[in-house]
Amino acid sequence: KLSKRLEKVASFVPTGAVVADIGSDHAYLPCYLVHKGIASRAVAGEVVKGPYESAVKQVRTEGLTDKITVRMADGLAAVEEGDEITAVTIAGMGGPLIVSILEKHPQALKTVTRLILQPNIHAKAIREWALANQWAIQDEVILEEDGKVYEVLVLQRGEMKLTEAEILLGPKLMNAKTPVFVEKWSREIANWQRVQQAIEQAGKTPENQAKHEELSHLIKLVQEA
Ligand code: SAM
Incomplete structure (x- = not known):
């Protein structure tokens, strides 16, 4: 099977x-x-x-x-x-x-x-x-x-x-928003937030700052979807 x-x-x-x-x-x-x-x-x-x-x-x-x-x-x-x-x-x-x-x-x-x-x-x-x-x-x-x-x-x-969000999440999946989809991306957001916290504790080098901003952008993109 x-x-x-x-x-x-x-x-x-x-x-x-x-x-x-x-x-x-x-x-x-x-x-x-x-x-x-x-x-x-x-x-x-x-x-x-x-x-x-x-x-x-x-x-x-x-x-x-x-x-x-x-x-x-x-x-x-x-x-x-x-x-x-x-x-x-x-x-x-x-x-x-x-x-x-x-x-x-x-x-x-x-x-x-x-x-x-x-x-x-x-x-x-x-x-x-x-x-x-x-x-x-x-x-x-x-x-x-x-x-x-x-x-x-x-x-x-x-x-x-495709919009930026659709490229990341999938146009059809974004529309259907099944429980598996919601769970996957909630987990993804939590991961990104953990990385951001680690960055905040590590101090703000320019690279860290850029990574932090990139993650903020992704989190916003997914949350809005
Ligand atoms: N397609 C099956 C499935 O979904 O259950 C097997 C997946 S298995 C994790 C990935 C397989 O892809 C491995 O057997 C690996 O040898 C093969 N593979 C990886 N790169 C490949 C390539 N460039 N050309 C052909 N086979 C490749």
């Missing part, structure tokens, strides 16, 4: 999609997608040997070798000419790492119409990348599993406009 987190990612994959799951680890997600008849085919990419071998083994065990190709490659280099990938999933990494994967092999996205990205932290980096690269946020979800908070971002090609 898939984790609640990966199940959420899977729920945004269009039926009939050809999926590339990058950083697939055990290839649980592509196996699930093909088994459920959601994806017609899939590529599972892994850059590390151990997880790559787990993926190969899992795909074999599930009897899906004709539908899922496992490749050992760095990020989107796992996508080859002729794969005709329509959806890319990247889950379980930090936002900046996901962005670096998207930036490194842009030609691999040529046939892709949907990105389903699940950053563990710093989703902001993904929203900034999307804004700069003509991808628009179609959907966003925040969820909690085993005491950890995850975000899922669904991107389609298109233009969007």
Whole structure:
């Protein structure tokens, strides 16, 4: 059975999609997608040997070798000419790492119409990348599993406009204001306030002062939202 987190990612994959799951680890997600008849085919990419071998083994065990190709490659280099990938999933990494994967092999996205990205932290980096690269946020979800908070971002090609608060918090998440969202950002504010107190006690160097002001700005931004 898939984790609640990966199940959420899977729920945004269009039926009939050809999926590339990058950083697939055990290839649980592509196996699930093909088994459920959601994806017609899939590529599972892994850059590390151990997880790559787990993926190969899992795909074999599930009897899906004709539908899922496992490749050992760095990020989107796992996508080859002729794969005709329509959806890319990247889950379980930090936002900046996901962005670096998207930036490194842009030609691999040529046939892709949907990105389903699940950053563990710093989703902001993904929203900034999307804004700069003509991808628009179609959907966003925040969820909690085993005491950890995850975000899922669904991107389609298109233009969007985001305010500073929306880039940080997520336009859809900000609107929905679910209990998990409110709790996450309340905790974030409390952390920032603790850092500010430490700065106040440490004395006011120019750098400290700048950091303090930056945090005040963030706290205000989130509180207003
Ligand atoms: N996607 C799975 C999930 O969400 O459960 C596995 C997440 S696991 C924490 C992250 C995986 O990404 C690791 O197996 C790691 O080897 C792989 N990874 C990290 N950087 C990568 C890259 N540049 N290209 C391909 N895989 C990468």
